[in-house]
Amino acid sequence: MIRTSMKGFRALLALALLSAVPLSAGAQTKAPLDNSQVFPPWQHGANNDALNKGFNFTVPEVDNMVDFHGDLSNPKLVLYVGGNYYFAMAPLVAAFEAANPQYKGRIFYVTIPPGMLVQVMQKGGTFTSGNMTFTVKPDAYFAGLKKVQALIDSGVLSAPAVPYVTNDLTIMVPKGNPAHIQSLADLGKPGVRLVMPNPAYEGIARQIEAALRKAGGDALETQVYQTGVTNGTTILTHIHHRQTPLFLMQGLADAGVTWKSEAIFQEEIGNPISDVPIPAADNATAIYAGAVVKGAAHPDAAKAWLSFIHSPTALAIFEHYGFKPYTGQS
Numbered sequence: 001m002i003r004t005s006m007k008g009f010r011a012l013l014a015l016a017l018l019s020a021v022p023l024s025a026g027a028q029t030k031a032p033l034d035n036s037q038v039f040p041p042w043q044h045g046a047n048n049d050a051l052n053k054g055f056n057f058t059v060p061e062v063d064n065m066v067d068f069h070g071d072l073s074n075p076k077l078v079l080y081v082g083g084n085y086y087f088a089m090a091p092l093v094a095a096f097e098a099a100n101p102q103y104k105g106r107i108f109y110v111t112i113p114p115g116m117l118v119q120v121m122q123k124g125g126t127f128t129s130g131n132m133t134f135t136v137k138p139d140a141y142f143a144g145l146k147k148v149q150a151l152i153d154s155g156v157l158s159a160p161a162v163p164y165v166t167n168d169l170t171i172m173v174p175k176g177n178p179a180h181i182q183s184l185a186d187l188g189k190p191g192v193r194l195v196m197p198n199p200a201y202e203g204i205a206r207q208i209e210a211a212l213r214k215a216g217g218d219a220l221e222t223q224v225y226q227t228g229v230t231n232g233t234t235i236l237t238h239i240h241h242r243q244t245p246l247f248l249m250q251g252l253a254d255a256g257v258t259w260k261s262e263a264i265f266q267e268e269i270g271n272p273i274s275d276v277p278i279p280a281a282d283n284a285t286a287i288y289a290g291a292v293v294k295g296a297a298h299p300d301a302a303k304a305w306l307s308f309i310h311s312p313t314a315l316a317i318f319e320h321y322g323f324k325p326y327t328g329q330s
Contacts, residue, residue: 038249040066040242042269046090049097051105065129066242070108072136077301079109080120080138082288083241084167084204086111087265091317096308103301108136112239113202114143121156121293139302142290144203149289157291164310165323167286168278169204169211170260172244175272179254184215184282187255188223191233195244195253196224198236207284208257215282245273259286261321287326 039060041047050071058064067083081089089109097104110117110127117138120127125137141148141157151157173181179192187194199205205225212221228234235253237243244256245266255276263275290309292302308314315325 038271039246040064042266042271043087043090047086047093049093049105049107063130065132067111067239068108068127068129069111071105072108072134074106075108075136076103076106077108077298077305078136078139079107079142079305080117080140080293081109081111081142082114082117082144082203083111083239084259084286085261085288085318085321085323086241088261088317088321088323092309092314095313095317096305099308099313100304110136110138111241114141114147115201115203117141117143118147118151118156137297138293139296139298140290140292140305142288145287145289147203148291152291156294158294159291161289161291162306162310163287163289163326163328165288165315165318165326167259167261167288167323168283169207169257170263170278171255171276172248172258172263172266173255173274173276174248174251175274177274177276181255181276183276184212184257184278185220187212187257188216188220192255193253194224194228194234195240195247195256196228196234196236197240197244197257198238199225201238202240204240204257204259204286207286211257211278211282211284215278245271248273261323264322288323 041058041064045053045056047069049069052071067086069089089111093107093109097107110120121138121141124135126133126135141151145161145163148157148161152159152161171181171184171187173179181187181192186192197205197208199209209221209225212224224234229236235247240256240258241262244253244258245262247253248256249272260275263273266273267275290306292299292306296302310326319325
């Protein structure tokens, strides 16, 4: 067996790297552009209600856990929230804590797609992100009404399901709309580059597929979700509420379908994002709901949040981002 000293290994590694990436004469390296305003977290820590934040080690694009919020050490309320309104959670948590000061700094919440959150619950509330593994079991779960009711029926959640707001789709585009997207039908035009939620991970894809069929029949849905994926003009996301605006700002795509609220947030914070409205006849509506997780460690706190989430205070926050109060008629 041949053994190499650490010093020798480093020398070999350096030689291999130099050989693999030759530099032409006079070549100069360039520092990457400062993307701190492009990469999340876009709310600059407002989503973290921890009282003692300690040392801040957040490096956009490199070390960045933007869909985990709060202090893990001893939370008194843990929420698994579909990521489509992560931006509304900061003011919602602040308002809830103002009315319930016993929870100040003790709320932890996760904002990844609802289907992924179900997978986490199946694994006992344990996450691995990068090199970090931690367990934080939910007290309440929030997603589309049908998903919540199905989880109640299967015994994962406790009745009742509590609906609170609705949301509609829009076409998110870079500011100025350089590809001149005017409708869902335009998403099927040759050369249009799309970033779309993956049906395997994100529930919004079902509503988008239905909207595409309304606007252009099976042919449009096939072009966007099959032909486009095959030929590379459609990028499928894992976390569309983060990836869609980011890819648009990076120039990797011309358009992507998201919830209207997400476009409103991006425009409000000044990111170079705009949107193209989808007519009601072609649109799809989501009904958001939540329920207590069966066996929750903090059921009273979960019930307090479920009561708050459809209060006038909470609904006013949601309406700021384009959500509509649930009336039982959608």
